[in-house]
Amino acid sequence: MKIPFLNWTEEQNFSEEAKSLFNESGECYKASAYRAALLFSFLGFQTVLKDRILESRTPKNYQSGEWSQLQNTLLEDDSWDATVIKIVNNKKKSIFSLNDDLINQYMYWKNRRNDCAHAKGNEIGDAHVEAYWLFLKSNSMKFRVNGSKEYILEQIKEFYDPNITPPNASIKPLVSQIPHSIDKKDLESFFQDLKEITASKNYSFTILDSNKSSVWFELLDLDYYSKEIIKFLILKENDSFAAHLISLNPSYVMNFQGENSFIRYMWNNFSHENDYKILLNLIKNNLIPNEELEECFTYMFENVESALFSIQDSFYEPFNEFEIEILKNTSFFEIFYSLAFKQMRIGGDFNWGNRNKHLVIKYLEEFKMDNTIAVALNNCKSALYPPWHLNSLLNDFFERNSEEEDKYNELLHTGNPIPFE
Structure with missing residues (x-):
């Protein structure tokens, strides 16, 4: 041994x-x-x-x-x-x-x-x-050499200079030198300098340059520094920088365990389709209090495009079956059902319906259609301002699933269903 x-x-x-x-x-x-x-x-x-x-x-x-x-x-x-x-x-x-x-x-x-x-x-x-x-x-x-902070920062600059460093190089060996180069009392100033080196210059507010993100992820993997990094990232002036860092690798949101204010800030500013991946990791790690879940899910439906629920239309890797099951184990789909179908938001709000079009289709694929759903879908066709993108996907869905279209018509047989064709 x-x-x-x-x-x-x-x-x-x-x-x-x-x-x-x-x-x-x-x-x-x-x-x-x-x-x-x-x-x-x-x-x-x-x-x-x-x-x-x-x-x-x-x-x-x-x-x-x-x-x-x-x-x-x-x-x-x-x-x-x-x-x-x-x-x-x-x-x-x-x-x-x-x-x-x-x-x-x-x-x-x-x-x-x-x-x-x-x-x-x-x-x-x-x-x-x-x-x-x-x-x-x-x-x-x-036991660190005085002046090593400036040396390490210069090495990081050189690492991200394509004229000096090949694109397939790993920054891990360089990061491994940091614990014996930077004293903990100097960490905040070091992180501030590192933030300036790795920030994108193309925005009016400070976000991380995705091409220079690897140093932060390697640092977060160092147990010796992880708490100090989180303490720095959750400072109010670093909110947007930290949120963008997480968006590049959503699994790292688990490092923010216990930082409730920052986590609430983050999901309250979700706006990009890939933010659904961050939401999933927040759920997996129990980082959103149960009493805030409904508010969070409602915010997602109001503000975030649902492309991750589609294999065809997502620019990013879509949700797999295991990830859908994680959402099923929460109130996510129940709240969506209430808003989309009971309150008929898909037909009554043009933008809401189109934003959540892929989520509507995913719901129909995963759950049984009932009268409430059928009435809401029928309303999409008859709305004054129908959600055209959603209706187009519904047409495709019923073409692929004729038995579901039969079920839709059957549920509305006493009414006046508008065919999806």
Whole structure:
């Protein structure tokens, strides 16, 4: 069975050299060679720190030449380890953003490493190794190079520049560097800068450029940052930006669990046919309170085109059978029945009928026709301003389903049905 700490190292953006040292530490631990286990773990983290320094651009308190010279010393096999220790312990000209307590903890483990390396009298056991592993899991991301925020933002700009980056490239490796580059206290300013980089310039209000959305989705997948990102996105000035982000991948709406005000704002501004996909994900994740469902569904019927209920006419992937079943398990179709057929909105409101034309057809495909439905359909033909687009679809539906047309005529046999032909 693999040691949990090693599972954690595999999930980190560590170099193969660092991972190899951590794996060797694990083998020593399983063999009860605890001094060796702690020694290799310390070297593994030293390698992580060395890699971060070598991969970073010049921090704000260093000159370019001075930084290059420091990086060169880390390439020397005989002295790089001692250089990393000096860098961490340099409080006058710090490279890592560390408080005194964290530096002291690091130096404590450096001294325990020395106990292992030089066979000093202090006993080293499994508890020491496990405690050091907990220290790394809790604090490794806090060892960041000053000035990395600007560097990361510049890299993101370059990633979205088609002259530099091929279209099939993944931004995931770049995003994986962010947790050890941006401190949580700097996150809001980082997200604000990132918003400006990824915003579309073609609108009077700020929305996300769909071609630059991948960085946000990758960030939302990082547990370390997800809460902070949501906190930023639900700020009032970011409402339209966040709503457009969700529209590009509706499944991510589940990240907004508990943000009731934002969720209500979002569905209260639905206007696009693909917003039905967001609605479906809101329902799947129980994000709309039961007492607001009728209001929400009524809003959809009043404002959103129903093309997702059609295989032929939807620009997006239409609802499948499983998704229709999800809607059936709510009051969605009952409320639609009441508005469309009982209140005869399909015939009495030209725009309402045409907007919901595909939903009318889907209802007829999924449920039995009754007298209320037949009367409402008949009213569509006799209305002063008939919904022509809906009537055209009804003609096609009855041509494909002659038994349904017979049922329609049968239900209205005591009245004066207008044939669909």
